[in-house]
Amino acid sequence: MTSKLLFRHTNLVTMTEATGFGEIMDGALAVRDGKICWLGRDSELPKDAKADHEIDGGGAWLTPGLVDCHTHLVWAGNRADEFERRLNGESYQSIAATGGGIRSTVRTTRAASHEDLFAHSAPRLKDLIREGVTTVEIKSGYGLDLDTELKMLSVAKRLGETHNVRVEGTYLGAHAVPWEFEGRSDDYVRMIRHDHLPQVRASGLATSVDAFCESIAFNSSQVRKILSDAKRLGFNVKLHADQLSDSGSAGLIAEMGGLSADHVEYASEASVRAMSSASTVAVLLPGAYYSLHESHKPPVESFRRGKVSMAVATDCNPGTSPCSSLLLMVNMACVLFGLTPSEALAGTTRCAAQALGLADRIGRLEVGLEADLALFDIDHPRDIAANIGANRCVASWRAGSQLHSGGT
Ligand code: NIG
Ligand code: FE
Secondary structure (H helix, E strand, O other): OEEEEEEEEEEEEOOOOOOOOOEEEEEEEEEEOOEEEEEEEHHHOOOOOEEEEEEEOOOOEEEEOEEEOOOOOOOOOOOHHHHHHHHOOOOHHHHHHOOOOHHHHHHHHHHOOHHHHHHHHHHHHHHHHHOOEEEEEEEOOOOOOHHHHHHHHHHHHHHHHHHOOEEEEEEEEEOOOOHHHOOOHHHHHHHHHHHHHHHHHHHOOOOEEEEEEOOOOEOHHHHHHHHHHHHHOOOEEEEEEOOOOOOOHHHHHHHOOOOEEEEOOOOOHHHHHHHHHHOOEEEEOHHHHHHOOOOOOOOHHHHHHOOOOEEEOOOOOOOOOOOOOHHHHHHHHHHHHOOOHHHHHHHOOHHHHHHOOOOOOOOOOOOOOEOOEEEEOOOOOHHHHHOOOOOOEEEEEEOOEEEEEOOO
């Protein structure tokens, strides 16, 4: 057996089982043509195994490359003033109503050049890469006009290409009603449906369409129209659902066959049942919950009962979750929402891949899947969840090519 890359004496965190880490102690893993071609106990490695490059893990732990399946990572400007305002008692909704919030970032993002937007966003992507992240979903939604939405998505694509990270673009035109459509949200929805969606599709810059279903954004009927059109055009669909109140939107996206319902703090039992029947993933975003001082937790126990896959993501954005640490989210998903360490790691590997429709390519250590890998210098995979703010990722690979190599 000849391979390009061979890990030996490395503990493997396969994440292939529905529960637990799927550990293989003192394992070996071989990579050919960017894919995993063999894995198992080191002692069972075929005698004729040869590789261009061999790495002795020395007892370190190899996990699937981490997947951040919900980010708004591309933006310009800064909203730390809103952080201060919220500490002084103002709510996210009241700040949004007075010209702050999403619209404030829309102003700065519209004004930024492609180059400035790239330079402003790249450090956030680098933060994620240093933690072993190899796939990132990036949404538009701070442009709301077609030119800026496409500018954001092309910056996202270029970020992926220049950093060797897999980037999945998502069009989020229905993030907020832009001021030029004040009081005319139905007209804006019409523009999204007839103008934006076909052009975003033609650009090839996004594989999914998302929307924000909430009283401060779009109602269920508007969301249904946008996402039905998106599906007809061949996009995957997903939704910012039941974040601040129960609008039944997690159920709505499940009925539409959506990949994921995201936030879901207020999702009802009926919505959980719909998600369970449709295999819609619940994407938990503890950073936004924490920043907004939310107290209503997502219904984790109901998700477990209904066998709803739970993903965990940063929601990296300038307002509700200025966070570019997925490892911190793993910890917070355990402490704030009660996930077990293996559930939280599944949330950033196997289930996050499912939330992006990529479960047949990434998210597990399995023969035939892409060799997206992260190496951690830890005693046990549960350490990844237990550590607060410590990054023990020492290297990562994307499709077998080295991505991160300690210290950089
Ligand atoms: O996921 N909820 C809507 N969108 C973002 C917040 C965006 C912002 O405040 O800029 C979120 O929390
Ligand atoms: Fe979000």
